[in-house]
Amino acid sequence: MMDIDHVAALARLKLTDREKEIFSRQVVDIIRYIDKLNELDTSGIEPTAHVLPMKNIFREDEIRASLPRDSALRNAPERDGGFYRVPRIIE
Amino acid sequence: MQYETVIGLEIHAQLSTETKMFCGCPAKFGSEPNTQTCPVCTGMPGVLPVMNKKAVEYVVRTGLALNCNISSYSRFARKNYFYPDLPKGYQISQYELPLCEGGYVEINVDGGGKKIGLTRIHLEEDAGKNIHDGAGSESLVDLNRAGVPLMEIVTEPDIRSPREAVEFMKRLRAVVRCIGVCDGNMEQGSLRCDANISVRPAGQEEFGVKTEIKNMNSFRFVEKALDYEIRRQTAALREGKRIIQETRLWNADRGITESMRSKEEAHDYRYFPEPDLMPVELDGSWLETIRESIPELPHVRRARFISRYHLPEQDADILTADMATAEWFEEAVRLGGDPRVVSNWIRGELARLLNEDNRQMEDCLLKPEYLVDMLKLIDNGTISGKIAKTVFEEMYKTGSAAGDIVKEKGLVQISDEAGIGAVVDEILDEHPEEVKRYRAGEAKLMGFFVGQVMKKTRGKANPKIANELLRKKLG
Ligand SMILES: [Zn+2]
Numbered sequence: 001m002m003d004i005d006h007v008a009a010l011a012r013l014k015l016t017d018r019e020k021e022i023f024s025r026q027v028v029d030i031i032r033y034i035d036k037l038n039e040l041d042t043s044g045i046e047p048t049a050h051v052l053p054m055k056n057i058f059r060e061d062e063i064r065a066s067l068p069r070d071s072a073l074r075n076a077p078e079r080d081g082g083f084y085r086v087p088r089i090i091e
Numbered sequence: 092m093q094y095e096t097v098i099g100l101e102i103h104a105q106l107s108t109e110t111k112m113f114c115g116c117p118a119k120f121g122s123e124p125n126t127q128t129c130p131v132c133t134g135m136p137g138v139l140p141v142m143n144k145k146a147v148e149y150v151v152r153t154g155l156a157l158n159c160n161i162s163s164y165s166r167f168a169r170k171n172y173f174y175p176d177l178p179k180g181y182q183i184s185q186y187e188l189p190l191c192e193g194g195y196v197e198i199n200v201d202g203g204g205k206k207i208g209l210t211r212i213h214l215e216e217d218a219g220k221n222i223h224d225g226a227g228s229e230s231l232v233d234l235n236r237a238g239v240p241l242m243e244i245v246t247e248p249d250i251r252s253p254r255e256a257v258e259f260m261k262r263l264r265a266v267v268r269c270i271g272v273c274d275g276n277m278e279q280g281s282l283r284c285d286a287n288i289s290v291r292p293a294g295q296e297e298f299g300v301k302t303e304i305k306n307m308n309s310f311r312f313v314e315k316a317l318d319y320e321i322r323r324q325t326a327a328l329r330e331g332k333r334i335i336q337e338t339r340l341w342n343a344d345r346g347i348t349e350s351m352r353s354k355e356e357a358h359d360y361r362y363f364p365e366p367d368l369m370p371v372e373l374d375g376s377w378l379e380t381i382r383e384s385i386p387e388l389p390h391v392r393r394a395r396f397i398s399r400y401h402l403p404e405q406d407a408d409i410l411t412a413d414m415a416t417a418e419w420f421e422e423a424v425r426l427g428g429d430p431r432v433v434s435n436w437i438r439g440e441l442a443r444l445l446n447e448d449n450r451q452m453e454d455c456l457l458k459p460e461y462l463v464d465m466l467k468l469i470d471n472g473t474i475s476g477k478i479a480k481t482v483f484e485e486m487y488k489t490g491s492a493a494g495d496i497v498k499e500k501g502l503v504q505i506s507d508e509a510g511i512g513a514v515v516d517e518i519l520d521e522h523p524e525e526v527k528r529y530r531a532g533e534a535k536l537m538g539f540f541v542g543q544v545m546k547k548t549r550g551k552a553n554p555k556i557a558n559e560l561l562r563k564k565l566g
Contacts, residue, residue, distance in 0.1 A: 006359070010361070012173055049364035049370065050364075050366070050369060050370065052369070054369045055369050056369065056370075056371060056372055057368075057369045058141070058142050058143070058144035059141040059142065059143060059144065060145075061110050061144065061145040061146075062109070062115060063110050063115055063116075064110075064115025064116070065115075066116045066126065066127050066129050067128055067129050067130070067133075069123070069124075069125050069126050072128045072129075072133060080229075080231055082125050082233075083124050083231035083233055084232040084233075085231055086175040086229065087229060087230070088223060088229050088230050089175060089221055089230045
């Protein structure tokens with residue numbers, strides 16, 4: 001069974017009891033659907049992390065312009081001078 | 092009961108690339124906050140990472156230098172967690188199939204060699220930096236460091252004492268600096284060391300419960316923090332208490348490790364292969380090219396210095412601790428300096444001056460050829476050994492040549508008998524009482540007279556001649 005509380009905690013989500021019930025059911029449905037893949041016989045196939053036959057895609061170590069600070073901080077929930085400001089992390 | 096310590100280290104080394112791991116932002120340390128970011132390293136939607144080839148090569152170079160097996164096939168993974176310094180919500184790292192596995196670093200303990208095994212070396216990206224000011228309810232975030240390439244080196248639990256841990260770190264630091272993959276600066280955080288440490292009753296096979304110690308940003312703190320943690324764990328076990336597996340931070344001000352209370356509760360990284368990056372395949376010729384880029388390693392150079400220049404081991408240790416020092420030494424010797432003498436100046440005066448200024452050899456104004464020139468001035472009697480220290484310090488400060496300083500400051504040694512003789516006469520006139528006592532058999536007063544001659548000539552009198560003349564005139 002899916003531990004919906006654990007998944008919600010990892011995603012920093014607070015769920016109501018009703019949501020937990022709905023999402024538990026939906027997540028289980030999704031996993032069951034994906035389980036269909038297990039019906040395929042893959043015994044003769046090499047495992048891979050990628051479907052594309054590509055490797056060694058690199059860039060050279062060359063500097064490119066960064067964003068101006070004001071543009072970078074435009075999406076910040078809050079800013080403090082040149083910094084992002086967030087709720088305190090360490091107690 | 093006797094307890095034995097078991098330590099394993101996890102080292103993070105920032106790679107000395109120009110740019111970050113997946114974007115062209117500069118990786119430079121110390122810039123204004125948030126001036127080195129772009130959509131890729133701030134995790135904007137729709138961007139794709141592209142791997143910095145040099146970062147891969149640096150890790151492989153390190154793996155080769157540390158006797159690792161280099162994986163011919165390697166891939167990247169996402170390590171998922173939430174933290175404000177991690178804009179994407181995951182760190183790109185390696186999980187299965189790291190670039191390097193196995194390997195070892197040989198350290199010297201109590202005159203013998205000991206191999207500290209390596210588990211793996213992998214490549215990952217660094218996170219940004221959080222600043223927590225005082226008692227405020229907020230933290231500030233600087234993302235300049237987010238995405239800087241980081242090499243993680245994990246050791247086997249082979250280390251048995253804080254001293255061995257420090258030895259290991261020194262060796263490792265020397266290697267990464269020598270091969271040019273990391274500047275090794277622990278204070279600035281480009282070389283960071285975390286330790287897993289536990290104690291167990293001597294003779295027991297099974298490991299004790301370990302704690303993870305962080306925030307040890309110098310060799311000295313590594314030793315102190317681990318010493319403290321051994322005492323803490325041993326005392327707890329002696330009192331029948333249990334050790335709690337946790338992360339502890341070294342508090343340098345209080346000299347203790349403290350349990351780290353973090354708001355982060357969930358530790359489940361849910362690693363999975365990074366779909367945005369293709370695997371890395373290292374073929375033989377690429378590996379060969381990387382192998383050829385590795386200069387002579389510190390331990391090899393150390394052995395060569397001992398056999399070729401007949402230096403004592405302690406000299407060789409210091410001279411080969413970093414590449415700049417080793418090169419400085421060899422250049423001075425190549426120019427005609429006597430190896431022992433050059434070594435003495437480096438380990439003595441030069442080390443002292445650099446240490447006082449908190450400087451590295453790289454920033455040293457004093458060139459090896461100036462030392463060699465100065466040694467010639469000593470040999471041909473132009474300056475005394477005593478004055479040489481003054482000249483040396485002046486060369487260090489100004490970067491001027493020895494000859495210029497000697498001329499400019501009037502430091503030429505007085506070697507003519509007439510000149511020194513006149514000074515000696517003056518001194519004997521000024522100190523009739525001492526002369527009487529010397530002649531009555533108080534031989535140790537010779538030192539006093541020589542001192543007076545030196546004082547009067549501001550250290551410039553040739554001490555040998557001064558001695559001879561004093562002896563003659565005092566009869
Ligand atoms: Zn960037």
